[in-house]
Amino acid sequence: MTIGAALGVPDAAFETRLRDVLRSRVEFIELIGEDLVAAGGKRTRPLITYLSAQVLGAAPHGPAWAHVVDLGVCVELLHSASLLHDDLIDDADTRRGHQAAFRRFGNVVSVMSGDFMLSRLLMLLADMPGGASLTRIFGETASVICEGEVLQFQVAAYQDYTLEHYLNVIHGKTAALAQLAARGPALLLGASPEQERALAIFGREYGMAFQMQDDLLDLAGEEAVIGKPVGGDLREGKATLPLLYLLDGPHGAEVRTVLERRAAQDGDVERVRALAAQEGVVLRTRDEIRRRAALAVDALAVFPPSEARDELERLAVREIERAR
Numbered sequence: 001m002t003i004g005a006a007l008g009v010p011d012a013a014f015e016t017r018l019r020d021v022l023r024s025r026v027e028f029i030e031l032i033g034e035d036l037v038a039a040g041g042k043r044t045r046p047l048i049t050y051l052s053a054q055v056l057g058a059a060p061h062g063p064a065w066a067h068v069v070d071l072g073v074c075v076e077l078l079h080s081a082s083l084l085h086d087d088l089i090d091d092a093d094t095r096r097g098h099q100a101a102f103r104r105f106g107n108v109v110s111v112m113s114g115d116f117m118l119s120r121l122l123m124l125l126a127d128m129p130g131g132a133s134l135t136r137i138f139g140e141t142a143s144v145i146c147e148g149e150v151l152q153f154q155v156a157a158y159q160d161y162t163l164e165h166y167l168n169v170i171h172g173k174t175a176a177l178a179q180l181a182a183r184g185p186a187l188l189l190g191a192s193p194e195q196e197r198a199l200a201i202f203g204r205e206y207g208m209a210f211q212m213q214d215d216l217l218d219l220a221g222e223e224a225v226i227g228k229p230v231g232g233d234l235r236e237g238k239a240t241l242p243l244l245y246l247l248d249g250p251h252g253a254e255v256r257t258v259l260e261r262r263a264a265q266d267g268d269v270e271r272v273r274a275l276a277a278q279e280g281v282v283l284r285t286r287d288e289i290r291r292r293a294a295l296a297v298d299a300l301a302v303f304p305p306s307e308a309r310d311e312l313e314r315l316a317v318r319e320i321e322r323a324r
Contacts, residue, residue, distance in 0.1 A: 007060075008088075014046065015037055017194075018036070018076060018077075019033070021036045022120065024116065032084070032109070032110070033117075045076060046070075046073070046181065049185055052182045052312070053185035055300070055308045056303075069095040070127075074119070075177070076258065077119060078118070081114035081115070082145050083218065084113060095309075097284050111292070134184060138180065138184075145174045145177065148168060148259055149173070151165060152172075156237035159237070163241075163257070165239075166240065166244060175207030175208045177207065178204065178206055182200060182206075182312075183196060183199050201299035202299040202300055205299065205316070209316065209319040212241055212285065215233060215240035215285075215288050216240075216282065217221065218231070219240065219272070219273060219276055230273070234258065234263040234268065235269075237259055242276050242285045243255060245279070245281035246275055246279060247259075254271075255275065258271070258272055289322075292315040296315075297316045
C-alpha cells in the first residue's frame with residue numbers, strides 16, 4: 001500500500017521507538033523483543049492509530065506526535081503479547097517465518113516476555129494525556145481478547161455453534177484491537193464523543209470484515225495463495241461464518257458431523273468446500289464482509305475530507321475488494 005509522503009506512518013522511527021521500549025537487562029527478553037522488531041510485518045494496527053490521530057488534526061512532528069507514536073507502540077505491544085501467548089496455546093511452530101518464541105526459549109520465557117510487553121505499555125500510558133482513560137480501554141481490550149480466545153475453545157468443546165458466539169470470538173480475536181487502535185487517539189487528543197464513537201465503529205467494523213475474510217479464505221481459498229493448508233478451522237472444530245450458514249441449510253447435519261469430528265476423515269474438508277460453493281454460502285459471506293467494510297467507511301463521514309481519512313477508507317475498501 002502506497003501512502004502519501006505527507007502522512008505520518010509507522011516507519012524507521014517507529015521501529016526505533018519500539019526497540020527502545022523493549023530494552024531489557026535480561027538477554028532472553030531482549031532477544032524476543034529484537035525478534036519482534038526485526039520481523040516487522042504490516043504494522044496495520046499502529047498505522048490505524050497514526051491515521052486516526054491525523055484525521056483528528058495531529059500532525060507529524062507536531063506537539064502531540066511523540067505521544068501518538070507511543071500510543072502506536074502500545075497497540076503493537078498488546079498485539080505482540082497476545083501473539084506470544086497464542087503461539088504457545090496453538091502449539092505453533094513459526095511466527096512470520098521465524099521459529100515461535102516458546103519453541104526457541106521455552107514456555108516460561110515466552111509467557112513472561114509477553115507480560116513484560118504488557119508492563120511496558122502500561123508505563124507508557126501512564127505518561128500520556130488522558131492516561132487514565134487510555135489505560136482503562138487498553139485493559140478492557142485485553143479482557144475482550146482473553147475472553148474471545150477462551151470462548152473459541154469453549155464453543156469447540158461444547159459444540160455450541162451460534163452466530164452470537166462467532167461474532168464475540170472474532171471481535172476478541174481481531175476487531176477489539178483494531179477498535180482500540182482507532183479509538184485511542186480520540187482519548188489521547190481530547191476529541192468529541194461523536195468523533196470517538198465514529199473511530200471506534202470504524203475500527204470494529206474493519207476488524208470484523210478482516211477476520212471474516214480470513215475465515216472465508218481458510219475454507220474457500222487456495223493453499224498456494226493463503227500460504228497454509230485450507231480447512232484449518234474445520235480441523236480445530238471452529239464454526240466460522242460460512243460454516244454457520246451451512247449448518248442452517250439442508251446439509252446442516254452432515255456439516256455438524258464433520259465439525260464435531262474435526263474433519264478427521266479423508267475427504268471431509270473437500271466435501272465441505274464443495275458444499276460451501278454449491279449452497280452459495282461463499283457469496284453470502286462475501287456480502288457480509290462488504291457490508292461490514294461499508295459500515296467502516298460510512299463511520300468516517302463525520303470527519304472532513306483529508307488524506308488521512310482517504311487512507312483509512314482504503315483499508316476498509318481493500319477488504320471489500322478481497323471479498324470479490
